[in-house]
Amino acid sequence: MQHASPPPSPPSQGTDPAGFDFARAPFDLLTAAQREALADALDIGLYPRDTAILSREEPVDALFVVLRGSVQERRGGEVAAVHGPGDRFGLQALYGSSRGGGRGESAGSTGGGGTGGGGTGRIRRFIAAEDCACHLIPRAALEALAADNPAFGAAVLGDFAQRMRDLAAERSDREMAALTMARIRQAYLHPPLFVEGTASLREAAEAMRRNRAGSVLVRGGDGRTGILTGTDLRDRVVLDGHPAGAPVGPLARYDLLALDRDDLLFNALVLMTRHAVRRIVVTEDGAIVGLLGQSDLLAVLSNHSQVIGVQVEHAAAPEDLARASRSIVALIRTLHATGVRVSFIADLVTELNRRIFRKLYELLAPPELLANSCLIVMGSEGRGEQLLKTDQDNGLILRDGFDFPELPRIAADFSRHLISFGYPPCPGGIMLSNPDWTRPLAGYKDAIFGWIHRPDEAAQMNLAIFYDAAPVAGDPSLLAAAKGYLLGRLQDNQMFFSHFARPTLSFDTPSGLFAALFERRRAEPVDIKKAGIFPIVHGVRALALERHLAETNTVERIQLLAEVGALDRKMAADLAEAFTILSTIRLKARVDAPEEESELAIDNLVHPDRLGKLDRDQFKDCLALVKSFKELIAHHFRLNH
Known part of the structure; x- marks a missing residue:
């Protein structure tokens, strides 16, 4: 039978069902005949300590039940759970891989994993914590039992579905908790517009029209500050009959509702609701700095990934997707400001971006094109590491022999709409509007052959980007076939891998930045991507490619490289x-910038002198580690010879 991600030394297999515990739920629901049928179908897998039992993105066709020993369930670099005798795992891998298109959909457990419905939660791996044995229940046997015994089927599959719902609810609660801790300063504040109390109603109206404001703040003669809204103007002039030349001072309301800029947005919502008002005054150090409108407050609190996801799913036109895309930036700002880990933010952004790309492609492409193509994302988007919007890296793989005359127009429209959503065009042209990245599977195979066997600088870059590709829409088997061809063509060619790994050393990683050199160059910014992030990403990518690993995410590649002994x-x-x-x-440097700048491509510049002491010390330590890693890569791939 077929097993997901066999370890370097394949487990020995047999059909001896000895030791299976039929008294443990839900197997205690089986009849005697059903138990006999299951016993006949069982296999046994033996796994030495530290063996990867379930990993990568390969399919699995069995449910695992621990017979003896223990199995660690790992999520990224952390141990999420430990499974002992009688515990089962692998149901998400069994039924999750058919959802298609995302990281974190192929290796999971009855204990949770992934995000459900095409989510992008990190892949969960199952590692033998000690020498262990597992019973393997084939998919066909499991489904036959579930059909024959509805109570058993509901216990197994229903339990799995409930765990997935619980996981999604837990993630949603975590995100909402962060949003409800958002501060007023994270919302848009309308600049305060002041008029003197002696100004006329007409002058106040003209000031509102000129500044496109819905209210004015009135400086009263007694030193108090009041407010006059557009609704007040209508009521005073039209309904109450006050002349347009009457002064605003006596007509303003001086019972202002005010909160500090660092107060919680949730408190502002409560205050508006309690007093039935649509705006409150915001102060900082006792001075009025703006007005918070109800719509602006709700815009922040509604930037929940589920709300954005619903906007995407119900989009009827690209313009609807543009609004959802703009909401992602506000969501990132809010989550980061409330201390949510960057890996969680990256997972969310990856999922939402891919939903937007998929929906846009579905809006533009007719059914026959969808059925005969695979939309892919590459680079940081493919690795699931995208945060704020950077260059587009996408492509389209067509089924061999399929011809669609309208494709150039659809591809151009796709790229054009993404640009309008705030995703900048790729300077290297790696996007659908470029015919080099919209071609049949055979064309991609020809390109891959050239990238491997004629590895100039452009070929190495294209190979690296494509190696990170992930499917988004259409038929994911087309990308699987192209990736399979890529990994199958790789040979143990030291020269090829040396060429491929060399860009790891392309950029300088400062070493004396924080010592005397730093004191002289304190104001000089550092390109954090070139100095630190890219060397890790590409060095790890080179090691992963050398081992023919299928993972795309950098942290997951690191974990698997450690498991197979390629990294200490x-x-x-x-x-x-x-x-x-x-x-x-890197993210903090952007979200702390003015909001309009965060809509632009990330410039990757970090100013060390603007970092707090903790960040500066961590930055120094990280760059020192990157230098050590680059030395490891240089030695491993013989880049200094």
């Missing part, structure tokens, strides 16, 4: 942590 476990743990810290510093 301490170096792997340090690299994963450094990658997270550098990504967090």
Whole structure:
């Protein structure tokens, strides 16, 4: 039978069902005849300590039940659970891989994993914590029992579905908790518009029209500040008959509702609801700095991934997707400001971006094109590491022999709409509007052959980007076939891998930045991507490609490289942590910038003198580790020879 991700030394297999515990739920629901049928169908897998039992994105066709020993369930670099005798795992891998198109859909457990419905939760791996044996229940036997015994089927599959719902609810609660901790300063504040109390109603109206404001703040003669809204103007002039030349001072309301800029948005919502008002005054150090409108407050609190996801699913036109795309930036700002880990934010952004790309393609492409193509994302988007919007890296794989005359127009429209959503065009043209990245499977195979066997600089870049590809819409088997061809063509060619790994050393990683050199160059910014993030990403990518690994996410590649012995476990743990810290510093540098700048491509520049002491110390340590990792890569691939 077929098993997902067989270990370097394949487990020995047999059909001896000895030791299976039929007294444990839900197997106690089976009749004697059903138990006999299951016993006849069972296989046994033996796994030495540290063996990867379930990993990668390969299919699995059995449910695992631990017979003896223990199995660690790992999520990224962390142990999420430990399974002992009688525990079962692998149901998500059994039924999750058919959902298609995303990271984290192929290796899971009855204990949770993934996000359901095409989510992008990190892949869960199952590692033998000690020498262990597992019973393997084939899919066909499991489904036959579920059909023959509805109570058993409901217990197995229903339990799995409930765990998936619980996981989604837990993630939603975590995200909502972060949003409800958002501060007023994270919302848009309308600049305060002041008029003197002696100004006329007409002058106040003209000031509102000129500044496109819905209210004015009135400076009263007694030193108090009041407010006059557009609704007040209508009521005073039209309904109450006050002349347009009457002063605003006596007509303003001086019972202002005010909160500090660092107060919770949730408190502002409560205050507006309690007093039935649509705006409150915001102060900082006792001075009025703006007005918070109800619609602006709700815009922040509605930037929940589920709300954005619903907007995407109900989009009827590209313009609807543009609004959802703009909401993602506000969601990132809010989650980061409330301390949510960057890996969680990256998972959310990956999922939402892919939903937007998929929906846009479905809006533009007729059914026959969808059925005969695979939309892919590459680069950081393919690795699931995208945060704020950077260059597009996407392509389209067509089924061999399929011809669609309208394709150039659809591809151009796809790229054009993404640009309008705020995703900048790729300077290298790696997007659907470029025919080199919209071609049949055979064309991709020809290109891959050239990238491997004629590896100039452009070929190496294209191979690296494509190796990170992930399916988004259409038929994912087309990408699987192209990736399979890529990994199958690789040979143990030291020269090829040396060429491929060399860009890891392309950029300088400062070493004296925080010593005397730093004191002289304190104001000089550092390109954090070139100095720290790219060397980790590409060095890890080179090691993963050498081992023919299918993972795309950098942290997951690091973990698997440690499991197969290609990386020292301490170096792997340090690299994963450094990658997270550098990504967090990079994100912080952008979200702390003015909001309009965050809509632009990330410039990757970090000013060390603007970092707090903790961030600066971590930055220094991370760059030192990157230098050590680059030395490891140079030695491993003989780049100094």
